[in-house]
Amino acid sequence: MKKTAPDKDIEKPAADGSAVVVGASLSGLMAGIALAREGLHVTILEKADEDRPGGAGLQVDGGLFDRSKTARYLRKIVTDGKKSIKLWSTLENRLRTEVQSYSTIDLCFNVRVQTVDQDNAAAWAETDEGEVFRADILIGADGHRSQVRRHVAPHKPDATYAGYLVWFASIKEESMPEGERPGDGGPSVNMLGGINGGFFFGSVIGREDGSPGSENRRIGCTFYDNTRNDQLRRLGCVQGNVVHHSLAGPDIPDDTLDKLADQAYERWPEPWLSATLKALETRNLTGIPIKEYVPDNLVKGRIGLIGDAGHVPAPITASGFNESLQDAAALSKCVSAGVQGDAGTKALDKYESLRLNKVRQMVESGRGFGMSYGRP
Numbered sequence: 001m002k003k004t005a006p007d008k009d010i011e012k013p014a015a016d017g018s019a020v021v022v023g024a025s026l027s028g029l030m031a032g033i034a035l036a037r038e039g040l041h042v043t044i045l046e047k048a049d050e051d052r053p054g055g056a057g058l059q060v061d062g063g064l065f066d067r068s069k070t071a072r073y074l075r076k077i078v079t080d081g082k083k084s085i086k087l088w089s090t091l092e093n094r095l096r097t098e099v100q101s102y103s104t105i106d107l108c109f110n111v112r113v114q115t116v117d118q119d120n121a122a123a124w125a126e127t128d129e130g131e132v133f134r135a136d137i138l139i140g141a142d143g144h145r146s147q148v149r150r151h152v153a154p155h156k157p158d159a160t161y162a163g164y165l166v167w168f169a170s171i172k173e174e175s176m177p178e179g180e181r182p183g184d185g186g187p188s189v190n191m192l193g194g195i196n197g198g199f200f201f202g203s204v205i206g207r208e209d210g211s212p213g214s215e216n217r218r219i220g221c222t223f224y225d226n227t228r229n230d231q232l233r234r235l236g237c238v239q240g241n242v243v244h245h246s247l248a249g250p251d252i253p254d255d256t257l258d259k260l261a262d263q264a265y266e267r268w269p270e271p272w273l274s275a276t277l278k279a280l281e282t283r284n285l286t287g288i289p290i291k292e293y294v295p296d297n298l299v300k301g302r303i304g305l306i307g308d309a310g311h312v313p314a315p316i317t318a319s320g321f322n323e324s325l326q327d328a329a330a331l332s333k334c335v336s337a338g339v340q341g342d343a344g345t346k347a348l349d350k351y352e353s354l355r356l357n358k359v360r361q362m363v364e365s366g367r368g369f370g371m372s373y374g375r376p
C-alpha cells in the first residue's frame, strides 16, 4: 500500500502546500522524499527515461553525525546507515522505490523542463512541450548543468571545468581472468598515487544482498588524468570553460585507449591492472571532465537549488552525494511550517541560511587540489 505523508514516525501535523522538483537523480529523489515526509504534495520531473544506465561508485558516509531525523531516514534507505561504496544505480534504485511508495509524490520521466519562473503566489516549470507544472515552491535538482540555476543565479549560471578528468572503469568481476579476480578474501578498496600527482582508486562493489561470490560483483577503477584538455575540447566535451558532456567509452579514440593501457601496465598492481585492461578492451569506461561550482546563493524567492545544481565539489572531497543528503534534510526542516504564500519564500530563505556557508566551504576544500593538479 502506498504511504501517505506524513509518515508514521513523524508526530506533527502535515505542512500545507506543494512542490515541483526538477531532476530525479539522487538529489531530486531525496528532496522528493524529504518534502513528502513533511506533508507536501510533490511532483518530480525528469528528462531521462526510467531505465537509464548508471555505473559509477560513490562513497557514502555512515551518518555518525547526522542530527536530523530526515537525514537518518535517507541514510537508512541508501546504505542502512553504514559507510560504504555503492553503485549509483543501487542508490537510485533504492530511492526510486521509496519515492514510488508515496501516494503524495508524482514521479514523471521523459519530461524536460525548459524554463522556470515565479510570481508572488507560485513557482512553475514549463516543459519543452509547453506543459506547465505549478506549485508553492520549486526545487532545482537538475545537476551540474542546471537549468534552474540560470533563474536563481543568472550572474553565475555555469560550473567551470577544473582542468582534469577522471576515468571511471567498471566491469563485472566474473568477466576477469579467474586467477586475477579479487575474490572474497582480496582487497576491497585500494588508493594509490597516480600519474602526475593524481590518484587511482580501486574498489570492489558488492552485490545488493551482500552475499559472497563474484556473481554481480563489480570492480571499479577510477584514475585522474590532467593531460587531455585539448582532446576534451576537440571532442566537444568541454566548450570554453564549461563541461558539456562526458567522454563515453565508444567515443574514446583508439590511441587514447592504447596510452591508458601502457600507463596501467606501468603503474597498477593486480587485481586492478586486469580490471582496467578488461574495461579498456570492452570500452567499459567513461572520462568525466571535472567541474566546480561555488555558489553565491542557493535561493531566489520561492525557487531553490539542491545537490549539484547548487554546488559542485571536486570528487576528491567525496562529498557531493553526502552534502546533497544534508541539503534534503535541511529542506524538510525548513518547510515544516508550510510553504503557501509568504511561508514559501521564508522557508527557502531559512534553507539558504542553513546551507550556503557549509556548501561553499565544501567546494572550496576541493579547489586547492584542482588548482595544483588541473590545467585549465
Ligand SMILES: Cc1cc2nc3c(=O)[nH]c(=O)nc-3n(C[C@H](O)[C@H](O)[C@H](O)COP(=O)(O)OP(=O)(O)OC[C@H]3O[C@@H](n4cnc5c(N)ncnc54)[C@H](O)[C@@H]3O)c2cc1C
Residues within 6 Å of the ligand: 022, 023, 024, 025, 026, 027, 028, 045, 046, 047, 048, 056, 057, 058, 059, 060, 111, 112, 113, 114, 141, 142, 143, 144, 146, 147, 166, 168, 288, 306, 307, 308, 309, 315, 318, 319, 320, 321, 322, 323, 324
Ligand atoms: C567521478 C565522480 C565521483 C564522485 N564520487 C563521489 C563520492 O565518492 N561521494 C559523494 O558523496 N559524491 C561523489 N560524487 C558526486 C555525486 O555523484 C553527486 O554529487 C550526486 O550524485 C548528486 O547528483 P545530483 O542528483 O545533484 O545531480 P545529477 O546526478 O547530475 O542529476 C541531475 C538530474 O536532473 C536531470 N535533469 C537535468 N536537466 C533537466 C531538465 N531540464 N529537465 C528535467 N530533468 C533534468 C538529469 O537527467 C539528472 O537525472 C562524484 C562525482 C563524480 C563526477
